[in-house]
Amino acid sequence: MQAPRLPDNAPFDPGYRAWLNGYLAGLTSTGEDLELDVDGSAEPVSTQKAIDLDEAAWHDMSLPLDERMSLVAEDAPLHHRLMAAMAQQDCGQCGYDCKGYSGALASGEETDPGLCVPGSAKTRKKVKALLETSDTVNSATAPSTPEMPVMGYAKNHPYMAHLKSVHRLNGQGSPKETVHAVIDLKDSGLEYSPGDSLGVYPRNSPGLVTGILSALSLDARASIALREGEYTAHEALCGLLDVTCPSDEALECLAQSASRPADREALEAIAEESLDDSPLDLYDMLSRYPSARPDSAELLSRLNPLRPRLYSISSAYRHNPDEVHLTVAAVRYEAEGRQREGVASTFISDRALGKPLPIYFQKAHDFGLPDDDQTPIIMIGPGTGIAPFRAFLQERAHQQATGGAWLFFGNPHERTDFLYREELEACMDGGALTRLTTAFSRDGTEKVYVQDRLIEQSHDLWQWLEAGAHIYVCGDATQMAAAVHEALIHVIQKEGRYEKADASDYLAALSKNGRYQRDIY
Structure with missing residues (x-):
């Protein structure tokens, strides 16, 4: 099945059209083949059983990878299997949502299979394996030569x-x-x-670059051939290559070159597990395993790009x-x-x-203020998670929005960690922020977090939800966002007098309607 693509004369700038092509490829997950008219409109030409991706069984990061993959039919479309590998987190760090990224990979629009950050090594290896064993990506679905994207709106044209x-x-x-x-x-x-x-x-630490050059006995001016062109070793290590987390291919290169069997075995074991969750970097590998000294140019060419x-x-x-x-x-x-x-x-x-x-x-695809300024908003952002909500409040102040705005903010200590305190107090005085609830976890005898404050404020929170408030969460995906999600279910269950499953469905419906949005990482 060929993935749908926008025609070249569709009325979008090139960078956004590239994203849309990936997104449209993901839309085939509804079970319909799409045929695009010259104006970019889509018409279904065949029907299969539709799948609601928001309700897909694989949409659960807590499930082991093998279990998630077992929930997908063997003959399912490639983009379904890719989404299952990614657990469909929709964190946005790949530059897409999961549907768009999987669709772009399946169609050939995107060629980098290692962009799924939350999935780490196991997901990356599974994605690569799925692409290598699939015949979906071929000359029929490969993208045409892309036009130059708009400067500043595409990662390949900053x-x-x-x-x-x-x-x-x-x-x-x-x-x-x-x-x-x-x-x-x-x-x-x-x-x-x-x-x-x-x-x-970014650019890598100069000290780390110097250490790697020394360990490899490599002249900083030596020429290194990369996919992007010819560079000096110093240029490549400073700004083009990821040296803090050596790729599986680079680790395999080191292992193959090791003259000591113990070094080879250790590096092979590391390559199997990857270094995604380890502090060890390329300099560590070179220092720990001195017998592993492959050709420097070959080793550097196998490192991932510095994304x-x-x-x-x-x-x-x-x-x-x-x-x-x-x-x-x-x-x-x-x-x-x-x-x-x-x-x-x-x-x-x-x-x-x-x-x-x-x-x-x-551009944010599913994280933005409601169109109606009278709609109340609830923002939950501990630590640096406050970032987008500072933007929200500035925008609401500029618009003179009349809908209420409630911020839940947390950090260890009020005295030293109350980020943007004066600005937030000014927002309260000016009316852009109507309610501020804080949780400083290390200031009391017991640790208190934003999720605890949500439960404490359950009555008022429920009143805001029933009044049509939109909920926004920003921050850590693995702990904070999961704890906040459970706290919201608890609030809905308690105040709405729902069974837990029904409270979960209530929150899922908010998400589906754009009233529960998360920017998590």
Whole structure:
């Protein structure tokens, strides 16, 4: 079955058309083949049993991968099997939703099978295996040569911006390091909307690059051939290659070159499990296994590209037309006797000021303010999860929205970690924010989190839901978002007097109707 594609004369800019092609490929999951007219409209030409992807059995990250795959028929379309491998999280970090990404992979529109961040190594390997064993991707479905995407709106055609300022948001004595970054957009012509994300191309730590060059006895000026072209080893390691999480292929290359059997066996075992959840980087591998010394150019060519990092934008364009703001948690920790740093977070906080910064905007597909300013909103965002809600409040203040706005914010300590406190208090005074509930988990004898506050405020929360409020959640997917989801079900069950299954259905219906939206990672 050939995936549907928008014709070249469809009235969309090239970057957005590329995303739509992937999305339309995913739409075949409804069981209908689509035939596109010249104006881009779609007509079903055949029917099969429709599947509601929001209700699909594989839509559960808590299920083991093998169990999720067993829930998909062996003859199911490739994009269904790909979505099952990804658990259909729709986190957006791949640049699509899961339907769009799986459709783009199945059609050949997207060629990188390693973009599913929450799925980690097991998902990545399963996606690759599905693509390798499928005959769906062929010359009939491969995309035509794409047009040049619009600068600043596609990850492969970023805009070169400059970082204007960075300042720390946490008070003295806080173990956290959260920074507010302001990026200059003056005269760029770029615009964005509340809920959008910003892709930032980082650079690796200079110290880590120097260590790798030394371990490989590699001249920094040596020429390295990559898919993108010829570069010096220093250029490739600084800004083009992922050295903090060596790819499975790079680990296999190291294993094959090891002259000591113990080194070979250890590296083969690591390659089987991958380093996705490990602090170990390429320098660690070279230091631990000194007999593993493949040809340097071959090793570097097998590393994954250094991919951009996505951040929820924490400003509203209409409030800041010449800037875009980010709220970034700088990641620093010690492991295996070495100080480690988050690639993008410490690049932004420490090394990017005043330098060219490649960026692009990623439009939000299912995370944005309601069209009606009178609709109340409930925002749940602990830590850096507050970022998009700062943008929401700026936009609502600009629009003079009359619908209520309730923010749930949490962090360890009120004194040092109450991010944007003065701004939030000003929003309360101005009416853009009508209710603020905080949870500072380390200030009392018992730890209290935003999900606990939701349950404490269950009566009023239910009144807001019954009044048509939209719920937004931003932050960690594995713990916070899951705990908030359960807390919301508890509130609905208690206040609405539902059975738990019915309360879960109530929340699912909110999601389906666009009233429960999540930006989780």
